[in-house]
Amino acid sequence: MSIRPPWYACLLAAVLAAPCAHAGIGQRFPSERKVVKDPVTGTMLTFLTSQPHGDAKIYPTHPQWTADGKWVIFRSHMVQGEAMAVNEKTGDIVQVTEGGYSGMLNAARHSMKLYFLRQAGSGQQVVEVDLAKLFADSAAGTLKKADAYQRVTGTLPAELQANGNTALDADEEWLYFGIGRDAAAKYLPAGTKLQPAFGPRHMGAGPAGIARVNVRTGEIRHVVSVPFQVGHIQANLWNAGEIVFCWETGGKAPQRTWTVRADGSGLRPLYPEAPYEWVTHEAVISRDEVAMAILGHRQIPGAPQSVQEPTTGWEGANPGHDDGWGATGTREKPSGLAIVNLRTRQMQIVGQTPSGSGFWHVHGSPDGRWAVGDDFSRSVYIIDRKTHEMKMLTTGHKTTAGDHPHPTFKPDGTAIEIESAMLSADGRTMNICIVPVPEDWLKRGQ
Structure with missing residues (x-):
């Protein structure tokens, strides 16, 4: 369940970043790479950043690594309002934007490109960064002006009310983006009943919609309008023209997960949920599969408190314990941790923590071998999808942290990226951290 939509958090990070160093695109920063042993599990954690800049990983719905698998893109206050990349092996840090960005960062999977929106007057520009050229010139010390690496590929007019809730299609030709109420309303059939706000956060009211812009030609097309608030737009990175998104309420939604084709056809609930189910944090993990959490974080009304871990202490750091969500989210x-097949529509629960909140943010390896999730304690667990064996990889990432671990698999299935406050003196500031899949697990079936 999102406290706020991820594009909004990204926008805040880009616009409201604390004052810090100013530098241009391609500027390099000293390595902060540290290998730290988890004090509880013994897992060797590789912190790619370790200073209190205020770093944040990209949301699990989107790629984290560049197409060559060498660099991790992340948000940081290291340079005010700009995005950074860190080399997983060397720890080198390079600034990859200049002039700011709005919302989600979209790293292409097949080309060394980065796409995002940037505020331009009352509208938005679509910006492409040539990362291959940038990294090469940065390493050689032959940096040029920003327009040698960044180009505007399209402009979104103000009347679309475009927001930073964006996703790059698998064909790397179209960028999907969220549109505002007025723009979306023009495409709704007459008489469509608009959904009101749902839940104690007073979010979820419609209408809203999705459009797309061609990153080569700048052409804009409408995709779909719906009578509720749209959040977490993501593209199926293996199957061009397939979109997954959610009804965003800040918590439990009447019907959380949705899918649609790029031409607007095939709109349907991804996983038709029951009123008692609290579905959240869906992420496309392979051509045919979407991982999601069915939360079990709330006490069963009338059941003894000892049935689950006491929730004391969770309320201030984690949402969902307040009244107004109905009798939902219990065990x-x-x-x-559930995985839905986009083709067969079958759902399978591959694991659950024995107590506590249960899984919260989830992901999986594209080859179907592993699943991963965090919980309210900020612990991260890996699951063998063949045997359903579950193992805690790391814990102690502090419930006081400024955000959640948000585990996301590397495309080759060998490692997981999280964000962690483990090294932070203030207990809040996050760093970028790589968690390895256990070596003995990687050898299974080989």
């Missing part, structure tokens, strides 16, 4: 019904 009276099945819960856990």
Whole structure:
């Protein structure tokens, strides 16, 4: 369940970043890479950043690594309002934007490109960064002006009310983006009943919609309008023209997960949920699969408190314990890390923590071998999808942290990226951290 949509958090990071160093695109910064042993699990954690800049990983719905698998893109206050990349092996840090960005960062999977929106007057520009050229010139010390690496590929007019909730299609030709109420309303059939706000956060009211812009030609097309608030737009990175998004309420939604084709056809619930199910944090993990959490974080009404871990201390750091969500999110019904097949529409729960909140943010390896999730304690667990064995990889990432671990698999399935406050003196500031899949697990089936 999102406290706020991820594009909004990204926008805040880009616009409201604390004052810090000013530098241009391609500027390099000293390595902060540190290998730290988890004091509880013994896992060797590689912190790619370790200073209190205020770093944040890209949301699990989107790629984290560049197409060559060498660099991790992240948000940081290291340079005010700009995005950074860190080399996983060397720890080298390079600034990859200049002039700011708005919302989600979209790293292409097949080309060394980065796409994002940038505020331009009352509208938005679509910006492309040539990362291959940038990294090469940065390493050689032959940096040029920003327009040698960044180019505007399109402009989104103000009347679209475009927001930074964006996703790059698998064909790397179209960028999907969220549109505002007025723009979306023009495409709704007459008489469509608009959904009101849902839940105690007073979010979720419609209408809203999705459009797309061609990053080569600048052409803009409407995709779909819906009578509720749209959040977490993501593209199926293996199957061009397939979109997954959610009804965003800040918590439990009447019907959280949705899918649609790029031409607007095939709109349907991805996983038709029951009123008692609290579905959240869906992420496309392969051509045919979407991982999601069915939360089991709330006490069963009338059941003894000892049935689950006491929730004391969670309320201030984690949402969902406040009134107004209905009788939902308990373990009276099945819960856990669920994976839905986009083709067969079958759902399987592959694991659940024995107590506590249950899984919260989830992901999986594209080859179907592993699943991963965090919980309210900020612990991260890996699951063998063949045997359903579950193992805690790391814990102690502090419930006081400024954000959640948000585990996301590397495309080759060998490692997981998280964000962590483990090294932070203030208990809040996040760093970028790589968690390895256990070596003995990687050898299974080989």
